[in-house]
Amino acid sequence: MKEEFNIISNLIEENTRVLDVGCGNGDLMKFLQENKTKDIRGLEISKEKVQNCLSKGLTVIEGNAESDLKQFPKSSFDYVILSQTLQAFLNPELVINELLKVGKKVIVTIPNFGYWRVRLQLLFKGTMPVTENLPHEWYNTPNLHMCTIKDFYNFCSSKNIKIFKSIALKKSRISEINKSNLNYKNLDSHLGIFLIES
Amino acid sequence: MNKNIDTKKIIISNPLKLDCGKEINNFPIAYETYGKLNSEKSNAILVFHALTGDQYVSGKNPITNKDGWWSYVVGENKPIDTNKFFVICANVIGGCMGSYGPSTINESTGKQIGTDFPIITINDMVNAQHELIKYLEIEKLFAVVGGSMGGMQVLQFVANFPDKAKLAIPIACTSSHSAQNIAFNELGRQAIMADSKWENGFYSNYKLNPDKGLAVARMAAHITYLSEKGLQEKFGRKLQDRDSLRYGFEADFQIESYLRYQGSVFVDRFDANSYLYITRAMDYFDLSKQYKGNLSGAFKETKTKFFVISFTSDWLYPTSENREIVIALNSIGADVGFVEIESDKGHDSFLLDVPSFLKTLGDYINSTYKVINERRI
Known part of the structure; x- marks a missing residue:
């Protein structure tokens, strides 16, 4: 978690306007507030988590990214962050499009379904993968649309979405993803972090 | 008051x-x-x-x-x-x-x-x-x-x-x-103004008070402050101090008794004209x-x-x-x-x-x- 926060924080310029979509209990918001910018908002669907955030004094709105991002004007945030939530939406493509409208830049992090540990479980055990990063069973997972680093990379190029930076994380090892190492990073990383722009 | x-x-x-x-x-x-x-x-x-x-x-x-x-x-x-x-x-x-x-x-x-x-x-x-x-x-x-x-x-x-x-x-x-908000407020105002003791708002000149109208206004409004589930759970069809229906218009049900009580205590602390003016102010509100x-x-x-x-x-x-x-x-x-x-x-x-x-x-x-x-x- 901490590494992911650091990477996200390093992608963000100081004193900019940030929206954290699916902000959960506000841990990333708090981290960014202390390290980067005071001007940060959150959007979260769970009442309980929204209340936790508000209790900490964080500016969070209860709402659903799939329907409620529309209310924000175009380019009203310098950065919009979607941390490990894309796979939980009914329509991830729509959400990405909304994010790209609301934010001048968008940071998306995805738990990589192409990670070798994940692949091995399906290959050898023949069951849906359950890992540290993907702790749910198939019957109770909130993750509807799992994807791999390569999937997201290809998605961006097919939709003409510019990738400014793409970073792979394995445990605490950070590396850059590029066209030539894509297959390897897709196998060897548990998390992909993308800074994109429409 | x-x-x-x-x-x-x-x-x-x-x-x-x-x-x-x-x-x-x-x-x-x-x-x-x-x-x-x-x-x-x-x-x-x-x-x-x-x-x-x-x-x-x-x-x-x-x-x-x-x-x-x-x-x-x-x-x-x-x-x-x-x-x-x-x-x-x-x-x-x-x-x-x-x-x-x-x-x-x-x-x-x-x-x-x-x-x-x-x-x-x-x-x-x-x-x-x-x-x-x-x-x-x-x-x-x-x-x-x-x-x-x-x-x-x-x-x-x-x-x-x-x-x-x-x-x-x-x-x-x-x-x-909203139209619904205005409708409920109008109901309350009409209840007050229909009370013969309202005297076009000059009841105090006659040492009168449109208690009945104000109480009805309060009863109606009180329902809008609760939820169907809350009402059902608290009162349901429970009877008030009786074991069976009396076949009359007394407060057989607890909810009736409750509303009557809410109405009656309200008139002791609130002015009927104030109720008219303040509900009007709310109805006019459109920021x-x-x-x-x-x-x-x-x-x-x-x-x-x-x-x-x-x-x-x-x-x-x-x-x-x-x-x-x-x-x-x-x-x-x-x-x-x-x-x-x-x-x-x-x-x-x-x-x-x-x-x-x-x-x-x-x-x-x-x-x-x-x-x-x-x-x-």
């Missing part, structure tokens, strides 16, 4: 131009304060009351001898902690607890003003209370807070005085009274219309931080209407938080012991106070 009670009062000498076109001056505003204003004057919270509320937010209400209407929220060690904050609440103009209203005595005639009182609006109420803040010499309030009609005043206050409050918390309210149909325009000038709260079972001021406020604020990039609190207690939830509401509100106010003070804004 309020005649023999010594209420804290100031006389506003500045003329106040009302929306109806009339001007009032030298009029009283009754208010109450709790806690102490700190030396920087940075801990003041102005609370706005709802339709039948008054300035007695916390502690014992000297008129009813009951707890103040927001005792769950305001008081020592409560979510709005009076050990820390200086809380101000004024009776709205049009009210009957000491502020200028239809039951105020006209000094030249010695009689109550009655329906000669001018029609007032939420805007007028807020402008009058701003005079009180000036009188108290508070340059900037830490927060303005209120539920229901109190929430409407919060919105109007920030629109009128965009740099007077750091934080605004409108709760269970709307930016514009977006004031800004040419664009609600965002009301908040364009402000840097005030907003926290909007609604309740799941509130069908009088439903979440969708509270969300419209949030959407308007978001569309201009204002600083706004929003949560819908889970509760079966209907619109009344904001007045009651709803733990997740009280905790979220208290924590938010306290952490925001801390952050704002640290930043020394």
Whole structure:
């Protein structure tokens, strides 16, 4: 978690306007507030988590990214962050499009379904993968649309979405993803972090 | 009502131009304060009351001898902690607890003003209370807070005085009274005016009081403050002090008895004309219309931080209407938080012991106070 926060924080310029979509209990918001910018908002669907955030004094709105991002004007945030939530939406493509409208830049992090540990479980055990990063069973997972680093990379190029930076994380090892190492990073990383722009 | 009670009062000498076109001056505003204003004057919270509320937010209400209407929220060690904050609440103009209203005595005639009182609006109420803040010499309030009609005043206050409050918390309210809201208010007004003792609003001249009409108005309104589920769980079809139906029109059911009781205690503390005037003010409230149909325009000038709260079972001021406020604020990039609190207690939830509401509100106010003070804004 901490590494992911650091990477996200390093992608963000100081004193900019940030929206954290699916902000959960506000841990990333708090981290960014202390390290980067005071001007940060959150959007979260769970009442309980929204209340936790508000209790900490964080500016969070209860709402659903799939329907409620529309209310924000175009380019009203310098950065919009979607941390490990894309796979939980009914329509991830729509959400990405909304994010790209609301934010001048968008940071998306995805738990990589192409990670070798994940692949091995399906290959050898023949069951849906359950890992540290993907702790749910198939019957109770909130993750509807799992994807791999390569999937997201290809998605961006097919939709003409510019990738400014793409970073792979394995445990605490950070590396850059590029066209030539894509297959390897897709196998060897548990998390992909993308800074994109429409 | 309020005649023999010594209420804290100031006389506003500045003329106040009302929306109806009339001007009032030298009029009283009754208010109450709790806690102490700190030396920087940075801990003041102005609370706005709802339709039948008054300035007695916390502690014992000297008129009813009951707890103040927001005792769950305001008081020592409560979510709005009076050990820390200086809380101000004024009776709205049009009210009957000491502020200028239809039951105020006209000094030249010695009689109550009655329906000669001018029609007032939420805007007028807020402008009058701003005079009180000036009188108290508070340059900037830490927060303005209120539920229901109190929430409407919060919105109007920030629109009128965009740099007077750091934080605004409108709760269970709307930016514009809906047809359903107006319909229920009209029902209440018609009940009062249909009472033969109303005498076109001059009942006090005849030593009369339209108790029956006012009680019916209150009963009808009270239903709108609850939820179907809450009513069903609390009362169901339970009978009142009897084992079987009596085949008559007495209060067979507990819900009937409850409503009759609510009506009867209300007439002891509230003026029928005030009920007419204040419900009218609510019906006239349409903040977006004031800004040419664009609600965002009301908040364009402000840097005030907003926290909007609604309740799941509130069908009088439903979440969708509270969300419209949030959407308007978001569309201009204002600083706004929003949560819908889970509760079966209907619109009344904001007045009651709803733990997740009280905790979220208290924590938010306290952490925001801390952050704002640290930043020394």
